[in-house]
Amino acid sequence: MPRPETANKLAITFFYYRDLPAAMRFYENVLGLSLAIDQGWCKIYRIAEGAHVGLVDETKGMNKWLPEKCVQLCIRVPDVDAWYAYAQEESLDNLSELFVNDDIGIRAFVFNDPEGYQIEIQSATRPGA
Structure with missing residues (x-):
């Protein structure tokens, strides 16, 4: 059977949390993401058009x-x-220095969310990067 050729609708990366309400507060209040889909013990936030992050209560999700x-x-x-x-200003956990990676054409920094997932914020330093 051939692979379906229809376009994908969206992408979701799931992270698993012991304290889902604390994670929700961080992604809403610190990162400013908006809740796109509320599945009860799974909260899906929109990052950009078609890109989402899902915060999952680890006691109910597929992973721990x-x-x-x-x-x-x-x-x-x-x-x-x-x-x-x-x-x-927010004194984010494990905040790095702002750095440049010329090999891949970015300026970026990283920090951790409340349960240790690393988040990178970046901008391109050249077209096509």
């Missing part, structure tokens, strides 16, 4: 919370400097 995180949520923004100033 683990202390070691091997994923990163990266959000591309038009003004990384403004976001960095905001992140400093």
Whole structure:
């Protein structure tokens, strides 16, 4: 049977939390994301057109919370400097210095959400990057 050729509707990356309300407050109040889909124990937030992050109560989801995180949520923004100033003001956990990666053409910084997932905020330094 051939693979379906219809366009995808959206993408969701799921993170698992022990304290879902605290995660929700962070993604809503600190990152300013809006709740797109409320499934009760799973809250799906819109990052950009077609891109979403799902916050899941680990007691009910398909996976469980683990202390070691091997994923990163990266959000591309038009003004990384403004976001960095905001992140400093908010004293975000494990906030890095603002850095440039010429190999991939970005300026960025990272920090952790309330349960240790790393978030990168970046802007492109050249067209097509």
